[in-house]
Amino acid sequence: MNSFFERKYIIQGVFIAVAIVIAARLFYLQLIDESYLLSANNNVLRKMVIYPARGVILDRNGQVLVQNEPVYDLLVTPREVKDIDTALLCELVGIDKAGFDRRMATARSYSPYKASQFEKQIPSTAYAKLQEHLYKFRGFYVQNRTVRSYPDSIAAQFLGYIQEVNDRDIERSKGFYRPGDYIGASGVESAYEELLRGQRGVKNVMVDAFNRPQGVFADGKYDTLAVAGDGLVSSLDKDLQILAEKLMRNKIGSVVAIEPSTGEILTFVSSPSYDPNMMVGRERGNNYMKLLYDPHKPMFIRPIQAQYPPGSVFKVVSALTAQQAGLIDQHTVFNCPGGYRYGGGRAIMRCTHVDGPIPLITAIQRSCNTYFGYTYARMIDHRGMPTSEAYTLWREASMKFGIGHALGIDLPGEKSGLLPTSDFYTKRYGNAKWGSGYNISLSIGQGEMGITPLQMANIMAIVANRGFYYRPHLIKGIGEKKIVKPEFTEKISAGVDEKYYEPVVEGLSRAVNVPGGTGYAVRIADIEMCGKTGTAQNPHGADHAVFFAFAPRENPKIAIAVVVENAGYGGVWAGPIASMLVEQYLKDTITLPKYIQDRIHNADLLPKPKVEKPKETVRTAPQRDPMPPRKPDEDVQFIHHSLVAINRYD
Amino acid sequence: MTNHPRHRLFGGDVDWFTVLLWFSLCIIGWFNIHAAVFDPEYPSLFNLNTNYGKQSIYIFSAMILAITILIVDAKFYSSISPILYAITILLLITVLIVGRNVGGNQAWIPIGSFRLQPSEFAKLATCLLLARYLSAQSTKSPNLKNLFLGAIIIFLPVILVLMQPDTGSALAFFALVFVFYREGYISGAWMLFGALAILLFVLALAFNPWIVVLTLAAICGLAIYYFRKKIKIIINVVILFALSTIYVFSVEFAYKNVLQSHQRNRIDVILGKIDDPRGEGYNLNQSMIAIGSGQFWGKGYLQGTQTKYNFVPEQSTDFIFCTIGEEWGFVGCMVVIGIYLTLLLRIINIAERQRTAFARIYAYGVACILFFHFAINIGMTIGIVPIIGIPLPFISYGGSSLWSFTILLFIMIKFDSNRKGIV
Structure with missing residues (x-):
């Protein structure tokens, strides 16, 4: 001990002071600042997304339309690869040594510590063999994924396809999707995306400083399981669909069949179609471009996107709405001298027959243009009100049959069709002084009228139901409980009383079942099918063949519309196809003569290859019978088509 | 002078309380080294291939060393100090020639499967020689010449260590400035001046x-x-x-x-001039994350994710405090700091009760060196001093460091146990 003894306190004081500083700092780090805990969790926690299986889609009888097929990706973590039998691995995967080296180099350049894809989509057969030996290959892992698979390669446009999300999808979903996710891009896949996609699961994995997984965090307490997407039960009848697609092969057109009592769509064919499996797998990109540039436009969903002047089917609507308006009745007779004269007798809308006095049922049976010309004139010109008001009444009554507005089918991209407003004509003719003669073609479903094959079939469903319909739909049950969307169980009235249907139904029945009827050739023994041939005008080439029908007459089970483009007269092509489908559906057999069947099966009605004109600018030649004077056309191209319509038969 | 119970053993009164503090630090060290290198796939406790397995050997041999030191006559240490000093200087020169370069520092001499780090022993030798020299002058009043010669004793090893270059170990010698202060060679004003x-x-x-x-x-x-x-x-x-x-x-x-660029960067990180959690700031950032995430009670033994998954480098040596902070939380840190502070204050008290200037000066040297390691090591893990690679005494993994600190401490305990005897 010496004179500087008291300095010990200073030194001890320094020690204590430093310890306090350290303690204070620790107090701050550990008890005040929470960010370090967060950082520590960010360091070790990796949220791994577990992808759910997409919902499976079945047909109405429980047969699979689209399912998921497992494929296997082989992943490699280059850093962990040690002493492996390269030759054996190459053999199992089906690559050569150079390919092995190339893949390893790619993986290494991505990251030596993280797993990256070595070979993708190894089919299950090759995988089975690989799996047996996998334990020998340290650093290699297999990850399974699922891809869509279509066992029968049918109903492509209905089912649609999925694709990787793009930036817009991600943005729109407010971050639900992440790059690399798949999203339904068309058809049911798109319409029911939110149900089909299921719910992603999250697995919290701990990783070390090199990002190598080290195990499950907190025994999986914060993990969530992936929930598989809801399965969907389609209204489609797979066998009928297969037959319909076969019949429509090498033809352009649509087939839509509806169960009238429910609105369920039994068949939904857009031809030409494509194999939906083309939109899956490694060749998808090429296939997609091929389909996109196919001149026959297989990606075009004709049943809901193609719009045709309906022709005869609209006479059915006319007959019903006119009766409801009290302007004609079952016994109303008009004289048919072989055509309907209008415009002061200067113009004529010709008829196929000269029938003389003709009642309603016969007019339907024989598709008399004259009769419906007079009917239309009564509805537009003789109601004691301005033309535009009368026209509006007529239009609204027609629209109740699903014309001119989208029916609300559960597919994206449905077109509404065309049914102009009275303003359209007032604008076209410069004043409101126009009359039925100015658009008389509407009376027989030609002119400025466009409806989709779906709408045609729906009109038949309305007639079959004698006055109402359910929104046509493709999915009749969602999930385990087979829930039906409420909008598809709502009965929609067409606004015409049931009693007015009988003459129409009788006319349609006679058209098929009485010798000389337009559909007599395709009648079905034992089944009273009610239907009619039709012809949709096509200014670009041969007319489109149409046949629409429902059967049986009492308690109908199926309403159908068949459109075959460029096939000319409806009875020749569309009729047999409709007949065969109806018979197949109702009787599970086809009695139509073999030679007709063969003719249909073997026909190739695709337009012969010619130079595609991107824009259709050809105008139709002037008409034999002049129309009322018109202002120069300021309207849509569709109007040009209408000019053709006037003196068609049917 | 003291009320502590004394036991007649090893030829004197051993301060068992200090021994207990020493032992508890060793055990805390072992458990945290175990946690730092623990691999759930190989959970065996005494695997000699692992750091904690080796550390158990080091601790065991350190105990034998401690007993040996207590048995040897106290005068031996005084007389051997010039020779010991000479040997360490030689070793420091040797390490520059034949040393193994580990982590950029040429600080280790490989001996069989072990590596000897002479700079750790240099602190001991310097302390002893400094105590001997200054005690020889203690009858005179402190003068500049003695201060200068004392400083030379310190600077010789400092220069050699700096040449490795091991800045951290070299800086530790400067802590001996408190010895000069205590002995009156440096006034309080100058200390304040230095602090400023x-x-x-x-x-x-x-x-x-x-x-x-x-x-x-x-x-x-x-x-x-x-x-x-x-x-x-x-x-x-x-x-x-x-x-x-x-x-x-x-x-x-x-x-x-x-300054070398890495040293400059370390200083910049501490001063917040560069914010680079992936590069230069990685160690410090991960270290603070580990400690900060421990919160009050810690994550529990072997539960530290930062520790377990190797986010913090040098976890069992220089950054061992991270493991303590993460797994034992604020409470654990306070216990460790409390033990250290108790030990340091006790050493000062022990120093002051020595009869001989030699023992007193030596004890102060021990306190200074332990204090420096304690303050700088923990300080760097929590971001208040730049990262300097020095171990946390008795806790960090490593034989050289544990042995040298144990010898350092137990020579002092020996002196203390012997203080009533005749010098």
Whole structure:
């Protein structure tokens, strides 16, 4: 001990002071600042997304339309690869040594510590063999994924396809999707995306400083399981669909069949179609471009996107709405001298027959243009009100049959069709002084009228139901409980009383079942099918063949519309196809003569290859019978088509 | 003089309380080394291939060393000190020639499967020789010549260690400045001056030197105004200001031109001048994440994710405190700091109760060196001092470090146990 003894306190004081500083700092780090805990969790926690299986889609009888097929990706973590039998691995995967080296180099350049894809989509057969030996290959892992698979390669446009999300999808979903996710891009896949996609699961994995997984965090307490997407039960009848697609092969057109009592769509064919499996797998990109540039436009969903002047089917609507308006009745007779004269007798809308006095049922049976010309004139010109008001009444009554507005089918991209407003004509003719003669073609479903094959079939469903319909739909049950969307169980009235249907139904029945009827050739023994041939005008080439029908007459089970483009007269092509489908559906057999069947099966009605004109600018030649004077056309191209319509038969 | 119970053993009164503190630090060290390198796939406790397995051997041999030291006659240490010092100087030279380069420092001499780190033993030898030299002068009043010669004893190993270059270990020697202070060689004013110089050093680096100088000028201006009637003080203030200005700019110059880039970066990280959690700041950032995420009670033994998954480098050696902070939380940290502080204060008390100047000076040396390691090591893990690679005494993994600190401490305990005997 010496004179500087008291300095010990200073030194001890320094020690204590430093310890306090350290303690204070620790107090701050550990008890005040929470960010370090967060950082520590960010360091070790990796949220791994577990992808759910997409919902499976079945047909109405429980047969699979689209399912998921497992494929296997082989992943490699280059850093962990040690002493492996390269030759054996190459053999199992089906690559050569150079390919092995190339893949390893790619993986290494991505990251030596993280797993990256070595070979993708190894089919299950090759995988089975690989799996047996996998334990020998340290650093290699297999990850399974699922891809869509279509066992029968049918109903492509209905089912649609999925694709990787793009930036817009991600943005729109407010971050639900992440790059690399798949999203339904068309058809049911798109319409029911939110149900089909299921719910992603999250697995919290701990990783070390090199990002190598080290195990499950907190025994999986914060993990969530992936929930598989809801399965969907389609209204489609797979066998009928297969037959319909076969019949429509090498033809352009649509087939839509509806169960009238429910609105369920039994068949939904857009031809030409494509194999939906083309939109899956490694060749998808090429296939997609091929389909996109196919001149026959297989990606075009004709049943809901193609719009045709309906022709005869609209006479059915006319007959019903006119009766409801009290302007004609079952016994109303008009004289048919072989055509309907209008415009002061200067113009004529010709008829196929000269029938003389003709009642309603016969007019339907024989598709008399004259009769419906007079009917239309009564509805537009003789109601004691301005033309535009009368026209509006007529239009609204027609629209109740699903014309001119989208029916609300559960597919994206449905077109509404065309049914102009009275303003359209007032604008076209410069004043409101126009009359039925100015658009008389509407009376027989030609002119400025466009409806989709779906709408045609729906009109038949309305007639079959004698006055109402359910929104046509493709999915009749969602999930385990087979829930039906409420909008598809709502009965929609067409606004015409049931009693007015009988003459129409009788006319349609006679058209098929009485010798000389337009559909007599395709009648079905034992089944009273009610239907009619039709012809949709096509200014670009041969007319489109149409046949629409429902059967049986009492308690109908199926309403159908068949459109075959460029096939000319409806009875020749569309009729047999409709007949065969109806018979197949109702009787599970086809009695139509073999030679007709063969003719249909073997026909190739695709337009012969010619130079595609991107824009259709050809105008139709002037008409034999002049129309009322018109202002120069300021309207849509569709109007040009209408000019053709006037003196068609049917 | 003391009320502590004493036991007649090893030829004197051993201060068992200090021994207990030492032992508890060793055990805390072992458990945290175990946690730091624990691999759930190989959970065996005593695998000699692992760090904790080896550390159990080191701890065991350190106990044998401690007993040996207590048995040997106290006078032996005094007489052997020049030889020991000479040997360590030789070893320090040897390590520069044949040493194994680990982590950029040529600090280890490989002996069989072990590696000897002479700089750890150099602290011990320096302490002993310094104590011997200064105690020989203790009858005279402190003078500059003795201070200078004492400083040489310190600077010789410092220079050799710096050549490895192991800045951290070299800096530890400077902690012995408190010995000179205690013995009266350096006045309190100079200590304060030194502290201010360090403060100014940090400020000069942390801020633009012009700002520092201007601030100083403002303070000096105020001082001159306050003492405007005392010319002498004003002159002193002006001189002080001039010196400070030169100092600030030379620090800036030295920082830019003398320090190596990695040292500069470490300082910058601490001062918040660069924010680079992936590069230079990685160690510190991960270290603070580990400690900060421990919160109050810690994550529990072997539950530290930062520790377990190797986010913190050097976890069982220099950054062992991270494991303590993460797994034992604030409570665990306070316990460890408490043990250290108790040990340091106890050593000072022990020093002051020695009859001989030699034992007292030596004990102060021990306290200084332990204090420096404690403050700098923990300080760097929590981001208040730059990262300097020095171990946490008795806790960090490593034979050389554990042995040298144990010898250091137990020689002091031996002196203490012997203090009633005849010198």
